[in-house]
Amino acid sequence: MELNLNKFRSQLKSANLAARTVLQAVFGSGKPADRVLSAWLRENRQCGSRDRQFIGEAVYAMLRYWGLLRKFLPAERLVEIERGEIRLARLELDALLFAALYLDYRNLPAADAIARELGFPWPKPDREARNQLLARAGALGKIFGVDAVFADGDLLPQWIATHLPEGLDRERFLADLAARPPMWLRMQTAETDHLVADLSAAGLSVSRHGKIADAVAVTGRVNLFTLDAFRNGLFEVQDLASQCIGLAAAPKSGERWLDACAGAGGKTLQLAALMNRTGTVVATDIRSYKLDDLRTRARRAGFPNIRTREWDGKPYQGKQAARFDGVLVDAPCSCSGVWRRNPDGRWTLKAEELTDITRVQFEVLTAAAPAVKPGGVLIYATCSLFPEENGGVLERFLAAHPEYTLEDFPNPLTGEPTGGTLQVFSYDGDCDSMFVARMRRQEALEDAAL
Numbered sequence: 466m467e468l469n470l471n472k473f474r475s476q477l478k479s480a481n482l483a484a485r486t487v488l489q490a491v492f493g494s495g496k497p498a499d500r501v502l503s504a505w506l507r508e509n510r511q512c513g514s515r516d517r518q519f520i521g522e523a524v525y526a527m528l529r530y531w532g533l534l535r536k537f538l539p540a541e542r543l544v545e546i547e548r549g550e551i552r553l554a555r556l557e558l559d560a561l562l563f564a565a566l567y568l569d570y571r572n573l574p575a576a577d578a579i580a581r582e583l584g585f586p587w588p589k590p591d592r593e594a595r596n597q598l599l600a601r602a603g604a605l606g607k608i609f610g611v612d613a614v615f616a617d618g619d620l621l622p623q624w625i626a627t628h629l630p631e632g633l634d635r636e637r638f639l640a641d642l643a644a645r646p647p648m649w650l651r652m653q654t655a656e657t658d659h660l661v662a663d664l665s666a667a668g669l670s671v672s673r674h675g676k677i678a679d680a681v682a683v684t685g686r687v688n689l690f691t692l693d694a695f696r697n698g699l700f701e702v703q704d705l706a707s708q709c710i711g712l713a714a715a716p717k718s719g720e721r722w723l724d725a726c727a728g729a730g731g732k733t734l735q736l737a738a739l740m741n742r743t744g745t746v747v748a749t750d751i752r753s754y755k756l757d758d759l760r761t762r763a764r765r766a767g768f769p770n771i772r773t774r775e776w777d778g779k780p781y782q783g784k785q786a787a788r789f790d791g792v793l794v795d796a797p798c799s800c801s802g803v804w805r806r807n808p809d810g811r812w813t814l815k816a817e818e819l820t821d822i823t824r825v826q827f828e829v830l831t832a833a834a835p836a837v838k839p840g841g842v843l844i845y846a847t848c849s850l851f852p853e854e855n856g857g858v859l860e861r862f863l864a865a866h867p868e869y870t871l872e873d874f875p876n877p878l879t880g881e882p883t884g885g886t887l888q889v890f891s892y893d894g895d896c897d898s899m900f901v902a903r904m905r906r907q908e909a910l911e912d913a914a915l
């Protein structure tokens with residue numbers, strides 16, 4: 466594809482400015498890249514939709530491949546850059562944007578245009594190499610005059626290696642971290658064939674999941690949020706791994722559920738749909754402003770069975786306790802399971818934060834659990850990969866609460882029994898990674914004796 470060079474230069478300038486702002490905010494204050502980039506785009510309204518798309522892809526490619534790109538920078542500058550103390554210089558950033566787009570290998574005309582602007586030769590990777598991403602990094606190293614060894618483990622900070630769970634296929638997991646996942650939708654209509662046809666007609670490539678009837682992966686450059694089907698609440702964006710959490714909960718029609726950490730309500734909506742719009746899902750969050758989005762989403766799809774409430778995080782007790790058939794605790798976490806989508810998180814999470822995170826998880830689970838009726842279901846979930854946040858918190862909780870036991874449920878992706886806990890890895894379904902456990906509270910003693 467031919468590029469209009471003048472237009473491209475202005476796009477590149479914008480991408481350079483956006484990348485500079487995002488990198489400094491991410492490294493300097495750990496702010497989430499998506500929020501910083503959205504704010505930058507709001508302030509730079511002169512950028513049209515194509516510019517925005519290019520800027521987004523370029524900035525995210527930089528974050529995704531940062532672990533390789535950082536090797537192109539002099540060590541002493543790198544330390545200051547990663548502390549957010551200094552900003553990358555314009556030329557340095559252009560060179561890194563070129564490298565990021567080249568590693569990404571999807572918008573090569575743009576990478577080529579930057580290489581020409583900078584007077585770089587086109588890289589020549591070893592085409593026989595097993596890992597083409599690393600071969601490309603090596604070829605870039607030659608151009609930048611850097612004698613570095615590149616490994617797939619560079620895609621993560623070193624400290625993470627000791628926190629990865631047993632059973633993880635490291636190579637496949639790292640390959641996933643180098644690629645963007647598709648966007649998964651959860652269809653919220655009985656007329657799924659119609660919806661799939663509408664999405665295809667809108668220009669999206671749509672593929673249905675083989676086991677989860679409501680899940681479809683979509684790719685294509687179409688703004689989903691402008692579609693009538695979206696405005697009418699016929700689908701929600703929800704990753705496949707996240708959909709597994711609602712399916713593990715498996716609420717029944719007419720039941721009363723509590724979604725204790727509802728946030729923007731991805732899982733509240735799923736529970737409400739699984740209950741066929743009957744019964745009640747009470748959605749709470751410690752940050753009540755987060756529930757605003759949930760209310761909008763619930764209204765859009767016309768769910769009559771969702772209520773929202775603030776929760777101060779204190780333990781359920783007295784009249785408030787034991788009122789729900791099921792409670793979902795989708796706990797705040799390291800979000801290590803969504804690092805494909807939010808690659809900045811790999812670089813902002815600090816090892817020492819894990820202790821605090823697991824403490825909060827244990828507290829939230831312990832505080833919400835008494836809301837479960839005797840005989841009811843308690844679900845603990847995270848979008849984390851780390852055993853400390855998953856099995857670690859769960860084991861402590863079960864040891865302190867003998868009234869709960871794990872309950873088997875089928876793995877929604879395969880139909881196989883899980884024994885009560887499931888860790889989905891990204892490569893299990895080209896999705897995020899997440900953890901879910903299903904527990905059953907013992908019947909009240911007098912009921913159990915009947």
Ligand SMILES: C[S@@+](CC[C@H](N)C(=O)[O-])C[C@H]1O[C@@H](n2cnc3c(N)ncnc32)[C@H](O)[C@@H]1O
Pocket residue numbers: 725726727728729730731732733750751752755778795796797798825829
């Ligand atoms: C993983 S997010 C929830 C995502 C949501 N369930 C969804 O599907 O969209 C975790 C939520 O827990 C809430 N939360 C509850 N108790 C908390 C606490 N003690 N500290 C921090 N966050 C807490 C956060 O505000 C956040 O919205």
